[in-house]
Every structure is written in structure tokens, then in C-alpha cells.
Amino acid sequence: MNTETPVVTTNEKSKNLKNLIIGILAAGVLILAGFLVFNNNSANKTLQDEQQQVAKATSEKSDIQTSFDASLARLDSMSTVNTNMNAQLAAKDEEIAKMKSEIRSILNKKNATASELARARTLIAKLNGQITDLQQQVAMLTSENDSLKVERTALIYDKQTLTRNLDSTNVVKTNLEKKVDVASTLNASNITITPVKVKHNGKEKLNTTAKRVDKLIVSFDVNNRIIDPGTKDVYVVVVGPDGQPVTNTQNAGTFTTREDGDKSFTAKLPVDLETSKTKKVEFSFAPASHFQKGNYTIKIYQNGFLIGQGTRELKKGGLFS
Numbered sequence: 001m002n003t004e005t006p007v008v009t010t011n012e013k014s015k016n017l018k019n020l021i022i023g024i025l026a027a028g029v030l031i032l033a034g035f036l037v038f039n040n041n042s043a044n045k046t047l048q049d050e051q052q053q054v055a056k057a058t059s060e061k062s063d064i065q066t067s068f069d070a071s072l073a074r075l076d077s078m079s080t081v082n083t084n085m086n087a088q089l090a091a092k093d094e095e096i097a098k099m100k101s102e103i104r105s106i107l108n109k110k111n112a113t114a115s116e117l118a119r120a121r122t123l124i125a126k127l128n129g130q131i132t133d134l135q136q137q138v139a140m141l142t143s144e145n146d147s148l149k150v151e152r153t154a155l156i157y158d159k160q161t162l163t164r165n166l167d168s169t170n171v172v173k174t175n176l177e178k179k180v181d182v183a184s185t186l187n188a189s190n191i192t193i194t195p196v197k198v199k200h201n202g203k204e205k206l207n208t209t210a211k212r213v214d215k216l217i218v219s220f221d222v223n224n225r226i227i228d229p230g231t232k233d234v235y236v237v238v239v240g241p242d243g244q245p246v247t248n249t250q251n252a253g254t255f256t257t258r259e260d261g262d263k264s265f266t267a268k269l270p271v272d273l274e275t276s277k278t279k280k281v282e283f284s285f286a287p288a289s290h291f292q293k294g295n296y297t298i299k300i301y302q303n304g305f306l307i308g309q310g311t312r313e314l315k316k317g318g319l320f321s
Contacts, residue, residue: 064120064124068103068104071124071131072100074128096130099123099127100127102119103127182303186222186227186302186303186307187223187308188220189308190219190220191300191308191309192219193216193218194216194217195213195291196213196217204217208313208314209314209316214286215284215286216285217283219281220308221279222307223276224273224276228275230272231270231273233269234268234300234302235302236266236301237265237300237301238267239297240287240292240294245265247266248287249266255268256304257304257305257306258303258304258305265301267283267285293315295314296311296312296313297310297311298312
């Protein structure tokens with residue numbers, strides 16, 4: 001049996017080569033397409049990862065900014081809570097300012113690193129710790145201030161009470177002083193008015209004729225059971241027959257009475273007194289010219305009060321008197 005060997009023609013070889021090349025090209029295209037698809041998928045994944053990292057960093061930065069803003073708000077509120085805290089804040093201003101500056105510097109960076117953001121968080125935590133300490137001090141100072149306000153209110157009330165009591169005491173004291181002052185006024189008694197004629201030998205003789213009287217001798221007793229020992233001024237007013245006080249004497253002047261205001265006096269007599277003891281007072285006076293007929297009234301004043309008076313009549317003398 002004869003076996004025939006197939007004869008391959010030139011056209012068949014050329015066709016087979018073409019098919020091979022096409023196949024190789026198709027495989028290359030498929031491989032390239034696969035590579036491109038793979039590469040694109042990898043690029044997309046990388047981009048997504050980067051976008052996620054950016055979003056995470058942005059979110060973290062925003063959280064840090066929010067936390068920092070909250071810390072600043074707490075810090076700002078501290079200066080308005082209590083003016084006494086200003087000194088406390090001033091002492092820490094330098095350290096706080098450095099932390100705030102560093103935190104702001106990190107937050108202002110567009111591409112802050114994770115370590116920088118972590119540093120910002122650490123600084124904010126430290127800042128919040130100082131703010132918490134200051135808040136505790138504020139609370140303590142506020143409590144102390146409240147206690148001081150209560151104490152101040154109590155002290156004001158006590159002062160007002162003491163003032164009222166003092167005012168009442170002063171009123172009572174003033175009233176008592178007035179009463180003691182009035183009660184210590186002297187009493188005058190045993191008032192005598194003696195008109196005398198002085199003879200050439202110096203002897204004195206009672207005489208009631210006006211033109212023969214050389215002087216009036218006035219004597220009286222004064223005492224007071226509660227008066228303090230010491231010298232008191234006694235004023236004597238001699239009123240002549242014309243109703244006017246006699247003031248043409250060396251010891252004349254004016255004084256103030258409790259009821260009649262200022263009055264003219266004829267003589268001022270300083271009297272040394274002892275408590276509850278009677279003191280005899282005596283003085284004499286003569287007018288500048290001569291005595292007039294009529295009544296001479298003697299009024300005695302002490303402490304602004306009229307404490308006694310007496311009257312003596314001097315008569316008109318006869319032809320040979």
C-alpha cells in the first residue's frame with residue numbers, strides 16, 4: 001500500500017506565516033490591553049488611597065482646629081470670669097503664647113505631617129490642662145469671693161448697727177451732757193446789796209441817799225453739789241434806774257446767755273469752787289460820775305443762766321441830807 005506525502009505549496013506556507021503573525025500580534029494586543037487595564041486599576045487604587053489619606057489628614061486637621069478653637073474660647077472666657085485671674089494668666093502668658101503660636105503654625109501648613117499633627121494634639125492637651133488648672137483656681141477664687149461678699153455684707157450690717165447704736169449713744173450722751181451741764185449751773189443765794197459812804201478816814205458807813213453813796217457792795221453765796229472743782233466765771237449785770245446796764249467800769253464786756261442772746265455785763269468774777277461747798281462772792285462798783293436816785297437791780301449769771309438777782313433803792317436826799 002503506497003503512502004503519499006502531502007506536498008506543501010508556497011501559498012500555503014505564506015498563509016500559515018501570516019496567520020502566525022496575526023496570532024502573535026493578537027496575543028500581544030491582549031497582553032498590552034491586560035497590562036493597561038492592570039496598570040490603570042493600580043493607578044486608580046493609588047489615587048484612591050492618596051485621596052483617602054488627604055481626606056483623613058484634612059479631617060484630622062479640622063478636628064485639631066476645632067479642638068484648638070475650643071481651647072482658645074475657654075482661655076478667653078477665663079479673663080472675663082474674674083479680674084483676679086488676670087494676674088494668674090499674665091504669669092503664664094509667655095508659655096501659653098508659645099504653645100498657641102506653634103499650634104497655629106502647624107494648622108496653617110497645607111501639608112502638615114502626621115507627626116506635626118500629633119504634636120499639635122499634644123500641645124492642645126497641654127494647653128487644656130493649664131486651662132483646667134486655671135478654671136479650678138477661678139472656682140476657688142469665686143468661692144472665696146462669695147465668702148468675702150457674705151462677710152462684707154455682714155460687716156456692713158454690723159457697721160450700720162454699730163453706727164446706729166453709736167448715734168443713739170451719742171444722742172443719749174449729748175442729752176446727758178446737756179442735763180449735766182444744766183445741772184452743774186451754780187445756785188446763787190443770800191444776795192445783799194449794800195450802799196456805803198466812804199469817810200475820809202477810810203471807814204465805810206451805810207447810806208441810802210443816792211448823792212452820798214460812793215459805792216455799792218454786792219455779796220452772795222454760790223454752790224452746786226455736782227460741779228467739778230475749778231474756776232467758773234460769774235457775770236454780774238448792774239441795771240441802773242434808767243433801765244440800762246452799767247457798763248462804764250473797767251471790767252465791763254459782753255457774754256452770751258442761753259435765752260436772751262448776748263448781753264452786756266458790769267463785772268466778770270472768776271470764782272474758785274469745790275464740789276458741794278458754798279463759796280461767798282463779793283464785789284463792789286461805783287459809776288463814773290455818781291449814783292442816781294431810784295432802783296439798782298443786780299443780776300447774777302453763770303453758765304448762760306440767770307441764777308439770782310436783787311434790787312436796792314437809793315433815795316433822793318433832803319435839803320440838808
